[in-house]
Amino acid sequence: xxxxxxxxxxxxxxxxxxxxxxxxxxxxxxxxxxxxxxxxxxxxxxxxxxxxxxxxxxxxxxxxxxxxxxxxxxxxxxxxxxxxxxxxxxxxxxxxxxxxxxxxxxxxxxxxxxxxxxxxxxxxxxxxxxxxxxxxxxxxxxxxxxxxxxxxxxxxxxxxxxxxxxxxxxxxxxxxxxxxxxxxxxxxxxxxxxxxxxxxxxxxxxxxxxxxxxxxxxxxxxxxxxxxxxxxxxxxxxxxxxxxxxxxxxxxxxxxxxxxxxxxxx
Amino acid sequence: xxxxxxxxxxxxxxxxxxxxxxxxxxxxxxxxxxxxxxxxxxxxxxxxxxxxxxxxxxxxxxxxxxxxxxxxxxxxxxxxxxxxxxxxxxxxxxxxxxxxxxxxxxxxxxxxxxxxxxxxxxxxxxxxxxxxxxxxxxxxxxxxxxxxxxxxxxxxxxxxxxxxxxxxxxxxxxxxxxxxxxxxxxxxxxxxxxxxxxxxxxxxxxxxxxxxxxxxxxxxxxxxxxxxxxxxxxxxxxxxxxxxxxxxxxxxxxxxxxxxxxxxxxxxxxxxxxxxxxxxxxxxxxxxxxxxxxxxxxxxxxx
Numbered sequence: 150x151x152x153x154x155x156x157x158x159x160x161x162x163x164x165x166x167x168x169x170x171x172x173x174x175x176x177x178x179x180x181x182x183x184x185x186x187x188x189x190x191x192x193x194x195x196x197x198x199x200x201x202x203x204x205x206x207x208x209x210x211x212x213x214x215x216x217x218x219x220x221x222x223x224x225x226x227x228x229x230x231x232x233x234x235x236x237x238x239x240x241x242x243x244x245x246x247x248x249x250x251x252x253x254x255x256x257x258x259x260x261x262x263x264x265x266x267x268x269x270x271x272x273x274x275x276x277x278x279x280x281x282x283x284x285x286x287x288x289x290x291x292x293x294x295x296x297x298x299x300x301x302x303x304x305x306x307x308x309x310x311x312x313x314x315x316x317x318x319x320x321x322x323x324x325x326x327x328x329x330x331x332x333x334x335x336x337x338x339x340x341x342x343x344x345x346x347x348x349x350x351x352x353x354x355x356x357x358x359x360x361x362x363x364x365x366x367x368x369x370x371x372x373x374x375x376x377x378x379x380x381x382x383x384x385x386x387x388x389x390x391x392x393x394x395x396x397x398x399x400x401x402x403x404x405x406x407x408x409x410x411x412x413x414x415x
Numbered sequence: 416x417x418x419x420x421x422x423x424x425x426x427x428x429x430x431x432x433x434x435x436x437x438x439x440x441x442x443x444x445x446x447x448x449x450x451x452x453x454x455x456x457x458x459x460x461x462x463x464x465x466x467x468x469x470x471x472x473x474x475x476x477x478x479x480x481x482x483x484x485x486x487x488x489x490x491x492x493x494x495x496x497x498x499x500x501x502x503x504x505x506x507x508x509x510x511x512x513x514x515x516x517x518x519x520x521x522x523x524x525x526x527x528x529x530x531x532x533x534x535x536x537x538x539x540x541x542x543x544x545x546x547x548x549x550x551x552x553x554x555x556x557x558x559x560x561x562x563x564x565x566x567x568x569x570x571x572x573x574x575x576x577x578x579x580x581x582x583x584x585x586x587x588x589x590x591x592x593x594x595x596x597x598x599x600x601x602x603x604x605x606x607x608x609x610x611x612x613x614x615x616x617x618x619x620x621x622x623x624x625x626x627x628x629x630x631x632x633x634x635x636x637x638x639x640x641x642x643x644x645x646x647x648x649x650x651x652x653x654x655x656x657x658x659x660x661x662x663x664x665x666x667x668x669x670x671x672x673x674x675x676x677x678x679x680x681x682x683x684x685x686x687x688x689x690x691x692x693x694x695x696x697x698x699x700x701x702x703x704x705x706x707x708x709x710x711x712x713x714x715x716x717x718x
Contacts, residue, residue, distance in 0.1 A: 225590060228588065229589040240583050240584065241584055251577075253570065254570075254584075254585075257589060257590065258589045269568055313587075
């Protein structure tokens with residue numbers, strides 16, 4: 150589904166702030182994979198997501214999505230086939246627009262609407278939005294005319310999740326999307342995430358700092374360090390793994406201990 | 416008094432599209448578009464010149480197309496060429512000065528002597544008696560406002576609104592912000608051009624300084640309207656633009672007739688209104704902080 154071949158990215162080259170964020174990283178994501186990613190501070194997890202999403206172009210290497218080379222495709226075009234959630238629930242929605250208007254924007258990604266600039270939200274669209282909102286079980290389906298700025302962080306993140314998957318994307322990128330939520334809401338948003346991914350069989354990459362989540366969710370776990378992948382486990386090997394095993398393997402792979410001030414071991 | 420009200424209503428409608436343009440660029444897209452002054456003049460100049468050539472109706476869309484192009488230049492400078500948005504407007508505005516002189520045949524003013532304007536044509540239909548100018552100005556500008564509100568409800572319109580609200584999200588919704596900003600600024604400047612075109616035909620003249628200060632006047636109208644009606648939906652925004660524009664012209668007309676302050680001071684008064692209105696949140700924060708500091712100080716003295 151997604152092939153990343155030997156990509157590198159250096160920020161501020163030739164200056165004192167030079168930082169190699171990705172160094173020759175390769176990754177082959179299979180259709181339907183649900184990959185969890187953990188790593189130290191500054192390991193390049195978010196940079197990897199930015200490279201995939203097209204926030205910047207990579208210095209070297211290539212990225213292929215479903216057989217199409219997207220290395221030099223601009224971000225807004227890639228987003229037709231990608232969904233992305235950030236840690237900050239405010240980033241994924243437009244606060245001064247209503248829930249319905251936000252969903253209508255997300256629905257633009259549906260191919261049949263691609264060139265319908267002057268079309269308006271139809272009754273059928275509205276009904277569809279209502280049904281999908283009801284799935285979130287947060288009562289948002291009765292608040293479709295309210296501005297999104299009135300919602301709580303958890304509600305906004307759930308809405309962003311819905312928007313990212315309203316038209317099932319080829320790849321879903323989750324960048325610690327529950328980290329800023331209170332524990333109860335985080336559990337709920339995570340459950341919704343799993344549900345939606347399973348129902349639509351969406352290929353997913355998820356960054357987390359919760360080691361249990363890293364092993365408990367999905368079918369494959371990556372550990373990153375210094376802009377590269379140092380550990381890639383799946384299948385039986387992963388099934389029998391504990392958090393301690395994982396940390397031990399990280400030390401073996403990276404040559405040092407996992408260093409992340411926000412890591413959750415429990 | 417009735418005369419003052421009549422004048423205020425007429426000017427309120429005639430200048431309302433400028434405030435509507437700023438509602439789109441400043442409020443919705445979150446871009447201070449300083450093309451406005453030059454675009455207003457361009458609208459008036461093109462309208463008067465085309466009208467003088469005997470096409471008063473064609474003059475209005477012609478003016479709007481020309482000013483939309485001016486908006487396109489500003490958009491191009493800031494989206495593709497990396498010019499900061501305020502500077503982009505100033506650059507276009509400066510260039511427009513020459514374009515405006517050129518449009519009027521390399522003179523600083525153009526006027527209509529005996530040519531018929533759209534206002535004459537409308538008067539001859541016999542509608543509204545002495546109110547005919549107000550009715551035509553009202554009809555055209557309200558129609559423009561309704562079209563804008565309808566447009567902002569379409570998918571493209573929603574994309575433009577989201578561009579000003581959360582640009583990250585727009586890119587993630589497969590919309591190109593360069594495109595939405597360009598469309599938004601073209602539409603906004605076309606509205607400014609509409610206002611210029613109507614004012615030009617109504618005054619039966621245009622001169623190269625007719626648009627000076629227009630961006631601040633437009634902002635004043637917008638802010639006055641929002642103070643009266645509050646901020647909310649797009650429809651309310653469009654409505655408050657008209658309310659603000661008419662209130663501004665009432666103030667202007669009263670000042671003109673009562674001599675509370677000389678009419679030459681109007682631009683200064685306008686500038687102060689706008690500066691204070693935009694500064695209000697900062698002033699409130701500062702005042703709250705001073706109160707807090709004073710309270711802490713007196714608390715310490717008591718202890």
